Amino acid sequence: MSTLRTYGGVKGDHRRDERRGLLIEAGLDLLGDPEEPTLSVRGVCQRSGLVSRYFYESFADRDALAEAVYDHVVKELADTTLRAVNAAPATAEAKVRAGIENIVRTVADDPRRGRLLFGTPLASRPLAQRRLRSARLFASLLTAQAREFYGLASDEQVEVAAQFLVGGLAQTLTAWLAGDLPLDQAQVIDSCADIFLALAARRIT
Template sequence: MSTSASVRPYGGVNADQRASERRERLLDAGLDLLGSADDSVTLTVRGVCAQAGVVARYFYESFADSDALAVEVYERVITNLVDETLAALATSPEEEQERIRTGLSAIVAHLAADPRRGRLIFTTALSHPALAAKRLEMVRMFAGLLAAQAQSFYKTDPTARLDAVARFLVGGFGETLTAWQHGDLDVTQEELVDLCVALFASSAASVRD
């Protein structure tokens, strides 16, 4: 009897669909709070439930606590960023600077389209205990993806130099994006991409040689 009640449609939407919709609202509310431009905003169960319009008991059907929500929000943002960048690279011209431009343009455009994403990745994750380790994983992952792309493009083997260059570029690119998003770097989106393309292309010489 209780089983049938739990799956009974309400307003044409069954229980699983309602739970999924609540989960999506909580994730988006989590991104609102974690990616807020107001540094005083913190992520709490009460706060995210109020933002999402969901009562607390429904929060716990999807997440163990606020840290679990924060980690899932972060991982979702990173996954979407990687997927969009790799999709762009899959149709990129096979010319060095154009390929670099395609990848960097995709990243910058994705973050610029929703400033919450960049604030979460580059600012919030530095101070949020549950996300600090995730940010380190993210840097290693992007460095690995960059190194793999370079190996494939330049037909080179993995080396300590390639790994060092990839980490240097990913770290520098992240700092540059952070400065731009905070308004400390007074350039347009197009100028930012042009600058970073030139820096990445000049570093490519150390990989080719």
């Protein structure tokens, strides 16, 4: 594919990437709406300030945009969580707390992300499948981190524990964001970190 021509000192492919970013952000606004999470090409264009031809420049339809929004949010969360864990001191408690704190604060500081990942029911089948895949992704990341930190060989029990912890964390955040758990951020982080560490100690010792 040829590079789009330069206009106003900015290359066309860069402008296209910027427009795509605006559409993804607008899609996140709509999918993360607390009242009525709906997504339409018209609504996204209105929210982003772009005309429809720019929508179809990047996405085939609204489902393609919804999938891109979800993938964008999951990738950012995975990347920032891994950076937080890797930057933490080399103790199990510090690394567990760093990872959980990043996840909790991310979905709390930007409620749109929280509602998309853990709140709103996903009527779209592709998005529901992506939610399942994201759970597998975080379980595999947790498994890899645990094996590296503890020097473990391949162990089915570690994989079972990782699936259990990721699923439990997701359900906890779902309940917390819905207001069913009367806890503040610090309490959620502390409680989840304690559970992670307790299970890790049980599996390792």
